[in-house]
Amino acid sequence: MSGPLRFYGDGLPYLPYREVKGCLIAIEGTDGVGRSTQVDLLKRWLQVNGYGVVETGWTRSKLVQRALDMAKAGNLLNRMTFSLLYAADFADRLENVILPALRSGFVVLSDRYVHTAFARDHVRGADSRWIRDLFGFAPIPDLACYLKIDLDHLIPRVLESGGMNYWESGMDLRMGEDIFDSFKNYQGALLGEYDRLAREFGFEVVDAARPIGEIQRDLQERIAKVLPIRPPAATVHPVPAPTTA
Amino acid sequence: MPSTGGTVVTFRERHPYPGKLIAVEGVDGSGKSTQVRLLQHWLEAQGYPVFFTEWNSSELVRDATRQGKKKNTLTPTTFSLLHATDLADRLAYQILPPLKAGMIVLSDRYVCTAFARDAVRGVDRSWVRKIYDYAPRPDLTLYFRVPVSVACERILSARRTLKFYEAGMDLGLADTIEASFVEFQGRILVEYDRVVEEYGLAVIDGQLDIREQQDQVREHVKKLFALAPMRRRAVPTGRRRVQMRTREGIKIREVRE
Numbered sequence: 001m002s003g004p005l006r007f008y009g010d011g012l013p014y015l016p017y018r019e020v021k022g023c024l025i026a027i028e029g030t031d032g033v034g035r036s037t038q039v040d041l042l043k044r045w046l047q048v049n050g051y052g053v054v055e056t057g058w059t060r061s062k063l064v065q066r067a068l069d070m071a072k073a074g075n076l077l078n079r080m081t082f083s084l085l086y087a088a089d090f091a092d093r094l095e096n097v098i099l100p101a102l103r104s105g106f107v108v109l110s111d112r113y114v115h116t117a118f119a120r121d122h123v124r125g126a127d128s129r130w131i132r133d134l135f136g137f138a139p140i141p142d143l144a145c146y147l148k149i150d151l152d153h154l155i156p157r158v159l160e161s162g163g164m165n166y167w168e169s170g171m172d173l174r175m176g177e178d179i180f181d182s183f184k185n186y187q188g189a190l191l192g193e194y195d196r197l198a199r200e201f202g203f204e205v206v207d208a209a210r211p212i213g214e215i216q217r218d219l220q221e222r223i224a225k226v227l228p229i230r231p232p233a234a235t236v237h238p239v240p241a242p243t244t245a
Numbered sequence: 246m247p248s249t250g251g252t253v254v255t256f257r258e259r260h261p262y263p264g265k266l267i268a269v270e271g272v273d274g275s276g277k278s279t280q281v282r283l284l285q286h287w288l289e290a291q292g293y294p295v296f297f298t299e300w301n302s303s304e305l306v307r308d309a310t311r312q313g314k315k316k317n318t319l320t321p322t323t324f325s326l327l328h329a330t331d332l333a334d335r336l337a338y339q340i341l342p343p344l345k346a347g348m349i350v351l352s353d354r355y356v357c358t359a360f361a362r363d364a365v366r367g368v369d370r371s372w373v374r375k376i377y378d379y380a381p382r383p384d385l386t387l388y389f390r391v392p393v394s395v396a397c398e399r400i401l402s403a404r405r406t407l408k409f410y411e412a413g414m415d416l417g418l419a420d421t422i423e424a425s426f427v428e429f430q431g432r433i434l435v436e437y438d439r440v441v442e443e444y445g446l447a448v449i450d451g452q453l454d455i456r457e458q459q460d461q462v463r464e465h466v467k468k469l470f471a472l473a474p475m476r477r478r479a480v481p482t483g484r485r486r487v488q489m490r491t492r493e494g495i496k497i498r499e500v501r502e
Contacts, residue, residue: 009372010369010371010372010375011369012322012369013367013368013369014321014366014367014368062312063309063312063313063318063323064306064309064327066308066309067305067306067308067309067330070305070308071305078333078334078337080333080336080337080379081305081330081333081334081337084326084329084330084333084376085306085330087326088309088323088326088327088330091320091322091323091326092313092318092320092323094322095320095322095323096318096320130375130376130378130379133372133375133376134375134376136369136372136375137322137369137372
């Protein structure tokens with residue numbers, strides 16, 4: 001926590017500062033693994049512990065949202081424009097949200113981070129060198145937690161929470177006869193790549209095939225290693241000692 | 246390497262397509278757009294099928310660029326990435342099909358514009374080159390060189406008010422938009438010179454008479470075609486109105502026939 005910014009690649013040479021006070025935590029994992037739920041819980045837990053928290057998520061920048069929606073609706077994206085739009089989205093959030101927050105000492109919880117692009121592009125057959133170069137301006141997070149799950153646990157979860165969507169099933173790649181087969185093949189490949197990335201980038205691997213509370217406790221333990229967490233503070237109104245009758 | 250439909254194409258080597266890609270580069274007011282239009286007329290008059298494309302014209306990122314510019318929230322990196330997205334989109338839908346079909350693609354600005362501008366905005370030079378590696382290298386890039394005073398005089402005397410990003414106001418170079426524009430253009434010229442050197446661009450003196458410049462342009466193109474003769478149609482006799490289906494809807498365009 002706090003110190004000089006380190007980048008995955010060429011960085012941002014024009015930044016007028018090199019040091020930040022905050023802490024960047026990335027939560028990675030595939031579609032439907034329960035990332036947002038966990039991020040929400042982490043946010044509250046950190047706030048209770050006195051940390052200012054800023055949350056950011058993949059494709060949440062307003063800058064390219066319409067371009068992405070428009071292109072997805074018409075399926076007009078090729079691999080290059082897809083990757084470049086994701087990079088533009090990330091750059092926008094990085095410079096207008098993440099870095100200012102880190103400078104001011106916030107904990108930034110990032111729901112997905114650049115590894116998501118690495119995994120997706122790998123499955124779509126892109127050159128892994130190019131995509132890593134593209135995201136070379138991304139700061140290395142202080143901690144990257146990976147919510148690991150297998151297909152057997154993932155499928156029912158996705159089906160229960162709204163079903164399989166076109167892009168999350170890799171339908172643009174036609175990886176199967178129907179959406180179910182495509183989802184299985186696409187997510188299977190994606191999970192394989194995430195597992196590989198976990199080793200490459202040294203993610204903290206958290207077993208996400210467990211109940212929500214257990215996953216959360218596990219995540220909190222990992223975060224407590226990089227962020228000082230106070231022992232349960234004294235309550236504002238001291239509880240009067242029980243009077244013995 | 247990034248591939249676009251089977252064939253692997255990078256900026257580092259010659260593309261494998263039967264068409265020709267010719268790019269014009271230079272600062273605003275260098276006269277490149279005038280020259281590329283004259284080149285187009287000359288080529289079409291001889292029966293060469295030509296496709297024209299322009300920097301930052303893809304519908305895909307228009308809204309994002311407009312919004313970012315309006316709110317002044319573009320950073321050097323997002324600015325760079327939106328332009329890279331624009332070119333990637335136009336490559337897939339506009340540039341590569343005619344190149345594959347053996348046509349001549351004329352591009353008003355191409356990757357060297359990004360190499361020059363983004364470097365001036367402070368983006369890492371090698372990063373910009375790496376991300377544009379997906380773009381096929383032009384068969385010919387013509388660079389129109391003019392001193393900054395000439396370029397600025399042409400723009401400032403002939404035109405409307407300057408826009409924020411066009412004048413490089415995001416860099417905080419000067420207090421007034423005109424002064425910022427002059428300083429920004431000067432820096433881009435310096436950076437262009439570096440790029441000219443690096444990629445061996447064909448330099449045309451943009452202060453010459455328009456027709457003299459055009460003669461030089463045509464000489465360069467003739468040399469290029471001498472190396473690899475291009476397919477032609479019969480010499481055009483008239484114009485035909487065609488409906489073009491684009492993503493924005495149907496457009497009517499006149500083509501020579």
